[in-house]
Structures are given as structure tokens and as C-alpha cells.
Amino acid sequence: MKAIIINIGDELLIGQTINTNAAWMGQYLNSFGMEVESSHCISDKGPIIFQEIDKALKKAEVVVVTGGLGPTKDDITKHTLCELFQTELVMHEPSYLRVKAFFESRGLPFLKVNEQQALVPASCTVLENMVGTANGMLFERDGHICVSLPGVPFEMQYLMEHEVVPRIQQKFELPKIVHRTILTQGVGESFIADLLTDWENSLASEDIRLAYLPSPGMVKLRMSIYGGAEESVLKERIQRKEAELQAIIGEYIFGYEKETLQSVLVQKLKGKEKSVSFAESCTGGMMAQKFTDVSGASEVFQSGWVVYHESSKTKELGVDETLISNFGVVSEEVAAALAERARLKSGSDFALSSTGWAGPDGGDEKHGVGTIFVALSSEKGTIVKKLKFGKNRTRNREMATDAAFMLLIKEIQK
Amino acid sequence: MKAIIINIGDELLIGQTINTNAAWMGQYLNSFGMEVESSHCISDKGPIIFQEIDKALKKAEVVVVTGGLGPTKDDITKHTLCELFQTELVMHEPSYLRVKAFFESRGLPFLKVNEQQALVPASCTVLENMVGTANGMLFERDGHICVSLPGVPFEMQYLMEHEVVPRIQQKFELPKIVHRTILTQGVGESFIADLLTDWENSLASEDIRLAYLPSPGMVKLRMSIYGGAEESVLKERIQRKEAELQAIIGEYIFGYEKETLQSVLVQKLKGKEKSVSFAESCTGGMMAQKFTDVSGASEVFQSGWVVYHESSKTKELGVDETLISNFGVVSEEVAAALAERARLKSGSDFALSSTGWAGPDGGDEKHGVGTIFVALSSEKGTIVKKLKFGKNRTRNREMATDAAFMLLIKEIQK
Structure with missing residues (x-):
């Protein structure tokens, strides 16, 4: 079954926004x-939107359109959809009440322009947006489906998960497909690919497809099996291959599916009833921020310090000044001291720390830009890991945070 | 003059790679x-590539194609281009020597499959790729230009800068275009649109187009003017409208073009030689993390505390326990105390704090989920701002961080 994606918005065409939605x-x-045949970015212009959707609906069973549904003037998608599907805008009472409540709950005025967000084409199925104000809309034509969604990523994602795909699954018979996503940290795509050469070659005979999905500091491996067999048979075949994979690269695997390093870490700490603290220099709060992004992190998070300024390492955490002057602020010794001091001061079971030259400039005679030390302190002692990255500041901070989390995950798993 | 972008690659369609090239x-x-009319991602299939380029060349003066030029099997762009432009592949001697030298210099074997990278369609102008192995190719048809480039971002960028745009400028007379992007914080798109109704209506007569570009906690307004007049005249017309805009929504404007709240804040603190500290509860380190994402933030950042756990507010920052028990941990009083204690303890000129129910669960009898207090302490006293958001944890934390930064930007601007 074929799908075509259409993203509307001049901001995508002139590159002001990167199209992560597609x-x-x-x-x-x-x-x-579903086989995504093509995706298209087009301008906020009525005739172009009309033509592109019309064309796509002739080619693909499912056409998903995003963007152009806000309350402001440049938003003409809804009018164009009325033209295309020969209908007209009517007030959708439940949406009117929902949008009104949304504004009231935030103490914001409910303006005329907001009322318009509750207008929908009469012939569509309304996909109510419970996380925002612009609804999704579903149209049918000649047995094909066209869905129009807001362009705000989390609103689009909410509607795709809760409204769009369930309806597609109801209407069309989709091939059976089983995926298994395995998450690794600390090694690059090509390194893993090299270790997996023989294993990867053996997948073809099982009709399993492998995709490498790299993201900063992490490589996701997704096995997919499309097939005529029962789901349980497909699953069993995937599981067999996963067991082989574990034997080859098990030490780099930290989780599965939608897990993240921080969600796994919070889970593992909860399981052992242990707490953690952070003393961050170059990661600048990112460890704490990522960790507390996990709902319920408060149960296992004691305290965090962002001792970015050299003097604050001594002032707030009591790191010995002579340690800094002897070994340098970016050193194994200072990383260890930060973690140890944070653990003692907070009284938590573990503490993680970072110090390094995150880039794009910096570095001293001992360590160049991209050198970062992360340390883990526990009652068993302190482990320091030296990392060497490039000059991309944001990326380096992300990767150092991930490496520190992995250090603690491994320690707890021991 | 119109341009169409075509990106070839299955990895883009299944979301394995985010299309940053477009x-x-x-x-x-x-x-x-150049006006980018549309951009299209398509599959590595000959007939689809043929059809899409053919169609685009009829609509736009310039068609830029990326991808499908590597040495591996799925790379069929070059053969398809030969078909489309009715020509055949020939060996391009300078490229052969360059690619051969490239492999030799890296001590890699020069394989038959690599030799093929020096084959080019006979009728094209070769755009030599001095930073990689796959050449760019330029074709002309009916006065329009089609350029095919490798998909590796930095190779594509090299060729766009050194070969493609100079040739386009030579062949076509390009119109002048001026953009101006204005950044606002703290109010929604619809609220601004309502304030700007009359002003927005007045843009048409100046041939200025306005786009609203919302992102979490921020609304960008972009004015664009394409015109026959001199660039200075266009700029002057945009500036006049911007002055009017300032008069209407000036209090929400914090920056321009590619600035961010944190880059503006770091800049302003540097300008005044003032420092800041953070005491974060519900934002969990995000203030520190975003702030230190700006290179050079260390000059104006003193200390950061992530006092996420209730006990750590007292233990690390000395917030009075009775204040917490009397008013609740999420309260105006605790937000103020956190900021004040952080400022006094660190010795910085300013301190920002946060405490709130970030969601998705939480809340007490006084304040529901989504209620967040941010506070700013300075020598002049303490300001607390109460924020009311929805249940999306990440988004709430982002918006609270932005609101706190805006509070300080406003204070410094006074």
C-alpha cells in the first residue's frame, strides 16, 4: 500500500525550519x-496545494498532509480542502468547546480568530486534536484517504498515533510486519556494521531487513520482517536473530524500542532503590535536564550542580584548588573529585560528573578541543572515562552525557 | 525565478535520514x-527520477537534484540522466585521475566500481567535486538548467557554493530579495495576529509577505519582499514596517534573525558585565543547559543548582523548610526564595529559579499540573511570574525556561 506525504509551508522551502515531520x-x-512513495514540500498557495493533493490522491491510497492549519492569515489549507472535496466550512461544536476551554484554562482571551479553528469542512471526519487547537481532518475519495494535520510536530504525532494509523488499519489490509529495535551506545555505525557482517548476511534467508538508524551518540538497529506467516512465527524468527546479535554486540546494547538512556537509567535506579547526583562542568546541566525529562525521576535524583565556572567547582563543591592548578580543570583528577564531592555532599548512592573542552574553541597544552572526562563515583570507588570527540559543541555535550549515563547503567547491571 | 529541489534516496523516505539538504x-x-517553488523526496527508482526531473524542468528555470551518485548498485541517477537528456556515459579523464589520486592518497584500493565514478554523461558540463569522488553535472534544456549533485551534505554544499550558484547568476538575472525575521516570546501566534490585524493588512500595498513561524514558546515573524527596486529601497520599506511593528508588539520582541533567547541573554549580560546563576527545580537543569549551549557563556555564568528533590532545596540552598511547608513546594514564595538564595550563595548579579508541576501528572490543592513559577532575583529585589501550561512535560519545561530568560532580558533592557 502506497502513501505520499505532503508538507505545506514556506518556512520549509526557504529552510527556516528543517522538515523533521517528513x-x-x-x-x-x-x-x-506502508510504502512511502514520495514526500513533497510545497508553498502556502491554494492552487499549488490543490494540485499536489489531487495528484497524490490519484497515485497513492493514503495521502498525509501537514501544515497550514493555524489561525493566521497564511493558513489557507482548510479553504483549499473545501474546494478540492467540494464542501464548505461548518462549525464543529465539540471542537469549539474544546478550543474555548483550552484558552480559558490558560487564562488567555478566546478571540474571534481562535473560534475559526473550530470550523471544519462539512464532509470530513474530524480527528480531534486533544493536545492543541487545530484539528486533523480525514477525507475519502475513490476509496483513497487524505488526511490533513497540523504542522506542530507533537500535535501531528499525537494525531498520527491516536487517529490516523488506527483508521488506516481499519480501512486497508496492511501486510503483517514485525519490527524489533535494539539500541546501542558508545560505538559508531561503521564499527557495528563491521562486527555484524556475517550476521547481517544471514538475515536475507530469513526475509529480515536491517536498518541502521544513527542519531547522536547512539545507533539504533531495526530488524523488520514482512511476511505471510503468523505473527508469532515472525516474532520467533526475529527473536532467534536477536539472540545471535546479543552474543556479538551485547556489551553495547542498553535498551529496546522507544527507550532512551535516561529512561533506562531511571528504571534501573528505581529497581535497586538507589539515588544519583550530578556535578556538571562542560555538559552544563544536560545530565540533570535529560534525567529529569523522565517522569518520576525525582524518586531517584538527589541533587545537581552546574559548576561551569572554575571558581564554582571549589566554592560549591569544595574541589581542592591545588588539584585544579596541578592537573588542569580538564583532567581525570578533577572529573573524579567532582563526582566524589557531589556524592558525599548530596548523600546519594552514585554521582556522575563531567569536565572537558566542549568546543568549538578551547583546549590546553594537555588536552585538545573535544576532550571530555566523565566520572562515576560510588561506594565501590571512582571510574573515569576519557572521551575524544570533534569540535561540535552541542554534539559533544550530548555524547558526553550519554557516555556518563552508559557508565552508570553498566555499573548497576554488574 | 523559480527553483525546484529534488532529493533522491529511500533513506529519506523511510525517515532513516532527516533531509537537512533540502x-x-x-x-x-x-x-x-530564487523562489523555491517546491522540494521533493523520491525513491531510488529510474522511472520515478526521470518523470520527476522532466516535470520539474517544465515548471522551473532551475532544478537541483541530489543523491544517487555513489558507486553502489542502487545508484541509477546517472543512467537516468543519460536517458532524459538523450546522451551516453563517457570517461571524464580529469575526474578519473582525481578519483584515482583520492584513493591512492588514503591508501585505499582503486576498484573497478570506483572507476565508474569518473563516467559522466557526454552532454553535461562537469562540476568537478574537489572534496569527494562523485562529480556534479549540469544540463541545459529549453533554456532551463538541471544540476545533479552528490547527497553528502558537505560535498553538495561545496558544489552549490563554488559551481552551481555562480553559473546560475551568470545565466539568469536574479531578482532582489530581502527578508527580515523578528523573534517574539511569551505570547501565542493568534494573540499576536490579533494585535497585528491592521498592520498585516497594510503589508500588501508594500508587496511584503508575512509568515508566522511558531516554535515552542516562541513566534517568529518573517517579512519578505521580492522586488524590482534597488536592495536599499527594499530594505528601507521593510525597515519602515518593522518600526511600526515595534510600536505595536515591542514588549514581546527579544531578537532578530538566527538569535535565540539564550544567545541574546548571554550577549546582554556580557554587554553589562553581569553574571547569572540558576536554581532549578522543575526545569531540572534546562536553564543551565540552554545557557551553556552558547559558546562563551562561561564568562557570565556563575553557578547552577538542580534542586529537584524537595530536601535538596533546603540542604543545598538553605531554603527555609517552614516556607515549603507553609506555602507548598510549588509556590511564589519558594520560587522567590530559590532565586534569592542562589544569588546570595553564588555572589552573582542575577539569579533565575523555577518550581512547578511540569506534568504529565502532579499538582496539589493549590496549583494544578502545568502551573510553574519562575523568579528573578537582583539587587533591586525579586520578581516572580506565574505560568500556566498544559500537561506536556518537555514543552512545559521549555516554555518555563524561555519565560525565565525573557524575564531577565527585560530586566537588563530596562
Whole structure:
């Protein structure tokens, strides 16, 4: 079954916004066995929107459109959809009440322009947006489906998950497909690919496809099997291959599916009833921020310090000044001292720390830009890991945070 | 003058790779006055590539294609281009020597499959790729130009800058174009749109287009003017409208173009030689993390505390326990105390704090989920701002961080 993605918005065409929606949607639709034939970015112009959707609906069973549904003037998608599907806008009472409540709950005025967000084409099925104000809309034509969604990523994702794909699955018979995503940290794509050469070659005979999905500091491996057999048979075949994979690269695997390093770490700490603290220099709060992004992290998070300034390492955490002057602020010794001091001061079971030259400039005679030390302190002692990255500041901070989390995950798993 | 972008690659369609090339190319072409009409991601299939380029060349003066030029099997772009432009592949001697030298210099074997990278369609102008092995190719048809480039971002960018745009400028007379992007914080798109109704209506007569570009906690307004007049005249017309805009929504404007709240804040603190500290509860380190994402933040950042756990507010920052028990941990009083204690303890000029129910669960009898207090302490006293958001944890934390930064930006601007 074929799908075509259409993203509307001049901001995409002139590159002011990178089109992450197309990637997310492609991956999501594909994971349900749909073949994404093409994706198109087009301008906020009525005739172009009309023509592109019309053309796509002739080619593909499912056309998903995003963007152009806000309350402001440049938003003409809804009017164009009325033209295309020969209908007219009517007030959708439940949406009117929902949008009104949304504004009231935030103490914001409910303006005329907001009322318009509750207008929908009469012939569509309304996909109520419970996380925002612009609804999704579903149209049918000649047995094909066209869905129009807001362009705000998390609103689009909410509607795709809760409204769009369930309806597609109801209407069309999708091929059976089983995925298994395995998450690794600390090694690059090519390194893993090299270790897996023989294993990867053996997948073809099982009709399993492998995709490498790299993201900063992490490589996701997704096995997919499309097939005529029972789901349990497909699953069993995937599981067999996963067991082989574990034997080859088990030490780099930290989780599965939608887990993240921080969600796994919070889970493992909860399981052992242990707490953690952070003393961050170059990661600048990113460890704490990522960790507390996990709901319920408060149960296992004691305290965090961002001792970015050299003097604050001594002032707030009591790191010995002579340690800094002897070994340098970016050193194994200072990383260890930060973690140890944070653990003692907070009284937590573990503490993680970072110090390094995150880039794009910096470095001293001992360590160049991209050198970062992360340390883990526990009652058993302190482990320091030296990392060497490039000059990309944001990426280096992300990778150092991930490496520190992995250090603690491994320690707890021991 | 119109341009169409075509990106070839199954990895883009299934979301394995986010299409950053389209955004970069769009921005680059647009900055030279080209109107990017649309961009398309298509599959590595000959007939689809043929059809899409053929169609685009009829609509736009310039068609830029990326991808499908590597040495591996799925790379059929070059053969398809031969078909489309009715020519055949020939060996390009300078490229052969360059590619051969490239492999030799890296001590890699020069394989038959690599030799093929020096084959080019006989009728094209070769755009020699001095930073990689796959050449760019330029074709002309009916006065329009089609360029095919490798998909590796930095190779594509090299060729766009050194070969493609100079040739386009030579062949076509490009219109002048001026953009101006204005950044606002703290109010929604619809609220701003309502304030700007009359002003927005007045833009048409000046041939200025307005786009609203919302992102979490921020609304970007972009004015664009394409015109026959001198660039200075266009700029002057945009500036006049911007002055009017300032008069209407000036209090929400914090920056321009590619600035961020944190880059503006670091800049302003540097300008005044003032420092800041953070005491974060519900934002969990995000203030520190975003702030230190700006290179050079260390000059104006003193200390950061992530006092996420209730006990750590007292233990690390000395917040009075009775304040917490009397008013609740999420309260105006605790937010103020956190900021004040952080400022006094660190010795910085300013301190920002946060405490709130970030969601998705939480809340007490006084304040529901989504309620967040942010506070600013300075020598002049303490300001607390109460924020009311929805249940999306990540988004709430982002918006609270932004609101706190805005509070300080406003204070410094006074």
C-alpha cells in the first residue's frame, strides 16, 4: 500500500525550519507496512496545494498532509480542502468547546480568530486534536484517504498515533510486519556494521531487513520482517536473530524500542532503590535536564550542580584548588573529585560528573578541543572515562552525557 | 525565478535520514533571490527520477537534484540522466585521475566500481567535486538548467557554493530579495495576529509577505519582499514596517534573525558585565543547559543548582523548610526564595529559579499540573511570574525556561 506525504509551508522551502515531520512520518508509516512513495514540500498557495493533493490522491491510497492549519492569515489549507472535496466550512461544536476551554484554562482571551479553528469542512471526519487547537481532518475519495494535520510536530504525532494509523488499519489490509529495535551506545555505525557482517548476511534467508538508524551518540538497529506467516512465527524468527546479535554486540546494547538512556537509567535506579547526583562542568546541566525529562525521576535524583565556572567547582563543591592548578580543570583528577564531592555532599548512592573542552574553541597544552572526562563515583570507588570527540559543541555535550549515563547503567547491571 | 529541489534516496523516505539538504539548499537559493517553488523526496527508482526531473524542468528555470551518485548498485541517477537528456556515459579523464589520486592518497584500493565514478554523461558540463569522488553535472534544456549533485551534505554544499550558484547568476538575472525575521516570546501566534490585524493588512500595498513561524514558546515573524527596486529601497520599506511593528508588539520582541533567547541573554549580560546563576527545580537543569549551549557563556555564568528533590532545596540552598511547608513546594514564595538564595550563595548579579508541576501528572490543592513559577532575583529585589501550561512535560519545561530568560532580558533592557 502506497502513501505520499505532503508538507505545506514556506518556512520549509526557504529552510527556516528543517522538515523533521517528513522523516518521522516516513518512519512511522513504514513501520506499519506502508510504502512511502514520495514526500513533497510545497508553498502556502491554494492552487499549488490543490494540485499536489489531487495528484497524490490519484497515485497513492493514503495521502498525509501537514501544515497550514493555524489561525493566521497564511493558513489557507482548510479553504483549499473545501474546494478540492467540494464542501464548505461548518462549525464543529465539540471542537469549539474544546478550543474555548483550552484558552480559558490558560487564562488567555478566546478571540474571534481562535473560534475559526473550530470550523471544519462539512464532509470530513474530524480527528480531534486533544493536545492543541487545530484539528486533523480525514477525507475519502475513490476509496483513497487524505488526511490533513497540523504542522506542530507533537500535535501531528499525537494525531498520527491516536487517529490516523488506527483508521488506516481499519480501512486497508496492511501486510503483517514485525519490527524489533535494539539500541546501542558508545560505538559508531561503521564499527557495528563491521562486527555484524556475517550476521547481517544471514538475515536475507530469513526475509529480515536491517536498518541502521544513527542519531547522536547512539545507533539504533531495526530488524523488520514482512511476511505471510503468523505473527508469532515472525516474532520467533526475529527473536532467534536477536539472540545471535546479543552474543556479538551485547556489551553495547542498553535498551529496546522507544527507550532512551535516561529512561533506562531511571528504571534501573528505581529497581535497586538507589539515588544519583550530578556535578556538571562542560555538559552544563544536560545530565540533570535529560534525567529529569523522565517522569518520576525525582524518586531517584538527589541533587545537581552546574559548576561551569572554575571558581564554582571549589566554592560549591569544595574541589581542592591545588588539584585544579596541578592537573588542569580538564583532567581525570578533577572529573573524579567532582563526582566524589557531589556524592558525599548530596548523600546519594552514585554521582556522575563531567569536565572537558566542549568546543568549538578551547583546549590546553594537555588536552585538545573535544576532550571530555566523565566520572562515576560510588561506594565501590571512582571510574573515569576519557572521551575524544570533534569540535561540535552541542554534539559533544550530548555524547558526553550519554557516555556518563552508559557508565552508570553498566555499573548497576554488574 | 523559480527553483525546484529534488532529493533522491529511500533513506529519506523511510525517515532513516532527516533531509537537512533540502533546508540548506532552500535557504541558500532563496538568499540569492530564487523562489523555491517546491522540494521533493523520491525513491531510488529510474522511472520515478526521470518523470520527476522532466516535470520539474517544465515548471522551473532551475532544478537541483541530489543523491544517487555513489558507486553502489542502487545508484541509477546517472543512467537516468543519460536517458532524459538523450546522451551516453563517457570517461571524464580529469575526474578519473582525481578519483584515482583520492584513493591512492588514503591508501585505499582503486576498484573497478570506483572507476565508474569518473563516467559522466557526454552532454553535461562537469562540476568537478574537489572534496569527494562523485562529480556534479549540469544540463541545459529549453533554456532551463538541471544540476545533479552528490547527497553528502558537505560535498553538495561545496558544489552549490563554488559551481552551481555562480553559473546560475551568470545565466539568469536574479531578482532582489530581502527578508527580515523578528523573534517574539511569551505570547501565542493568534494573540499576536490579533494585535497585528491592521498592520498585516497594510503589508500588501508594500508587496511584503508575512509568515508566522511558531516554535515552542516562541513566534517568529518573517517579512519578505521580492522586488524590482534597488536592495536599499527594499530594505528601507521593510525597515519602515518593522518600526511600526515595534510600536505595536515591542514588549514581546527579544531578537532578530538566527538569535535565540539564550544567545541574546548571554550577549546582554556580557554587554553589562553581569553574571547569572540558576536554581532549578522543575526545569531540572534546562536553564543551565540552554545557557551553556552558547559558546562563551562561561564568562557570565556563575553557578547552577538542580534542586529537584524537595530536601535538596533546603540542604543545598538553605531554603527555609517552614516556607515549603507553609506555602507548598510549588509556590511564589519558594520560587522567590530559590532565586534569592542562589544569588546570595553564588555572589552573582542575577539569579533565575523555577518550581512547578511540569506534568504529565502532579499538582496539589493549590496549583494544578502545568502551573510553574519562575523568579528573578537582583539587587533591586525579586520578581516572580506565574505560568500556566498544559500537561506536556518537555514543552512545559521549555516554555518555563524561555519565560525565565525573557524575564531577565527585560530586566537588563530596562
